[in-house]
Amino acid sequence: MNNAVTLNSINKSFGEAEYKNQVLFDINLNIPLGKINFIVGPSGCGKTTLISIIAGILNQDSGKVKLLDIDQKDLTEKTKSSFRKENIGFIFQQFNLVPTISVIENVAIPLLIQGKGFSEALKRASEILNKVGLQEKEKSLPKNLSGGQQQRVAIARALINEPKIIICDEPTASLDGQTGTTIMEMLSSIAKETATTVIIVTHDNRIYNYADRIIEMEDGRIKNVREING
Numbered sequence: 001m002n003n004a005v006t007l008n009s010i011n012k013s014f015g016e017a018e019y020k021n022q023v024l025f026d027i028n029l030n031i032p033l034g035k036i037n038f039i040v041g042p043s044g045c046g047k048t049t050l051i052s053i054i055a056g057i058l059n060q061d062s063g064k065v066k067l068l069d070i071d072q073k074d075l076t077e078k079t080k081s082s083f084r085k086e087n088i089g090f091i092f093q094q095f096n097l098v099p100t101i102s103v104i105e106n107v108a109i110p111l112l113i114q115g116k117g118f119s120e121a122l123k124r125a126s127e128i129l130n131k132v133g134l135q136e137k138e139k140s141l142p143k144n145l146s147g148g149q150q151q152r153v154a155i156a157r158a159l160i161n162e163p164k165i166i167i168c169d170e171p172t173a174s175l176d177g178q179t180g181t182t183i184m185e186m187l188s189s190i191a192k193e194t195a196t197t198v199i200i201v202t203h204d205n206r207i208y209n210y211a212d213r214i215i216e217m218e219d220g221r222i223k224n225v226r227e228i229n230g
């Protein structure tokens with residue numbers, strides 16, 4: 001296995017009939033294992049749509065998605081969903097933390113969904129919060145944390161079941177430069193330590209030096225793929 005993600009001829013439109021708007025055109029893309037991949041391009045060019053298809057949040061109209069060498073078409077809806085829960089961590093731009101439960105419970109959610117016991121899930125959540133430097137915020141509600149701290153909680157939640165692929169939509173856009181850099185340091189050291197594949201959509205040119213590869217999109221197409229660090 002060489003690729004974390006393989007896309008063949010992906011097309012995607014929104015709307016019907018005269019309102020139909022095609023936003024992805026014949027996307028072919030290989031994302032190798034264990035690298036940090038940036039997806040960049042102008043607003044509206046289809047970045048979020050593309051990563052949502054990779055993550056299984058949206059379905060493509062046509063074309064093939066292979067994750068870790070498995071053609072997603074070969075899986076039933078049920079096995080597809082558990083495959084993705086096990087192998088993909090998704091970090092949303094707006095963090096999507098549950099406001100009414102504590103930080104540690106938010107981080108434990110993926111394990112609880114997988115049917116792990118509550119105390120085991122909390123123990124693991126505590127370990128990973130420690131790793132992202134938020135051990136003293138375990139019992140807080142998300143709203144009492146800064147933007148950067150909330151983003152670290154979202155990252156801890158995405159990492160807790162050690163996914164092979166981490167997908168982030170603009171993880172640093174709403175953060176100041178220093179916090180953005182800290183988040184990227186964390187993601188890149190995790191990627192290196194655990195050979196995790198990281199896919200990051202970003203407009204943030206302050207963090208471009210963390211990329212191994214930059215995938216440029218324009219008007220629903222891949223325009224260019226640049227390798228940065230060999």
Ligand SMILES: Nc1ncnc2c1ncn2[C@@H]1O[C@H](COP(=O)(O)OP(=O)(O)OP(=O)(O)O)[C@@H](O)[C@H]1O
Binds near residue numbers: 048
């Ligand atoms: N649910 C939807 N229904 C209809 N059109 C949509 C939907 N989601 C996205 N689009 C359209 O698809 C196109 C691509 O959107 P997408 O969100 O993928 O762009 P993006 O590259 O992520 O932009 P940004 O950088 O602003 O986040 C846009 O024209 C958008 O209006």
Ligand SMILES: [Mg+2]
Binds near residue numbers: 049
């Ligand atoms: Mg977007």
